[in-house]
Amino acid sequence: MSLWEDILKLEKEQCLKIGKKFDEISWGNLNEQSQIDCINELADFLVDRMKIKKKPKIELGKLQNDYGAYLPESNKIYINKDTLAVGGTLTAVTLAHELRHAYQFQIIHEVESLKWTKLYKTNLRQRLDYFISNPNNDPVQLWKENYKKYYNDGPEYEEQPLEFDAFRYERKFLEKFFTE
Numbered sequence: 001m002s003l004w005e006d007i008l009k010l011e012k013e014q015c016l017k018i019g020k021k022f023d024e025i026s027w028g029n030l031n032e033q034s035q036i037d038c039i040n041e042l043a044d045f046l047v048d049r050m051k052i053k054k055k056p057k058i059e060l061g062k063l064q065n066d067y068g069a070y071l072p073e074s075n076k077i078y079i080n081k082d083t084l085a086v087g088g089t090l091t092a093v094t095l096a097h098e099l100r101h102a103y104q105f106q107i108i109h110e111v112e113s114l115k116w117t118k119l120y121k122t123n124l125r126q127r128l129d130y131f132i133s134n135p136n137n138d139p140v141q142l143w144k145e146n147y148k149k150y151y152n153d154g155p156e157y158e159e160q161p162l163e164f165d166a167f168r169y170e171r172k173f174l175e176k177f178f179t180e
């Protein structure tokens with residue numbers, strides 16, 4: 001086994017170990033404080049792996065129709081208390097989804113702030129900076145426009161760029177943390 005396979009395997013085992021805490025049987029036996037501890041442990045892990053520089057503040061609350069929400073202005077994640085009651089997997093997936101939104105806004109800001117340097121940087125240098133801050137070629141422009149014209153519900157909701165990307169991240173998260 002190569003060194004890299006070793007590292008990947010270790011990471012996978014670590015993900016599954018964290019995922020196990022959210023599986024329905026163990027989750028149901030936890031009191032609220034222990035559930036909050038699990039949420040924060042998973043959040044720390046994902047914030048580190050997603051390279052989110054400022055960890056969003058996570059609060060439990062009552063939301064009308066949503067499992068969770070991300071507020072870019074205050075860098076806060078709300079998780080609906082009812083989501084915790086529905087189950088651990090839903091709670092974990094909701095957290096991953098909202099953290100992905102935090103990541104999207106960090107990338108938007110990074111690319112935005114690069115624009116300020118354009119007066120004295122060469123084109124090549126700018127493009128290099130862009131790819132350094134934006135290694136996955138995320139559709140930053142689309143995200144930015146979507147934020148200005150965001151659909152809270154309706155048929156457009158899941159198809160708009162910010163949500164399309166967050167749901168795609170959810171699926172990857174489920175695979176990594178809950179599938180052996």
Ligand SMILES: [Zn+2]
Pocket residue numbers: 097101162163166
């Ligand atoms: Zn969302």
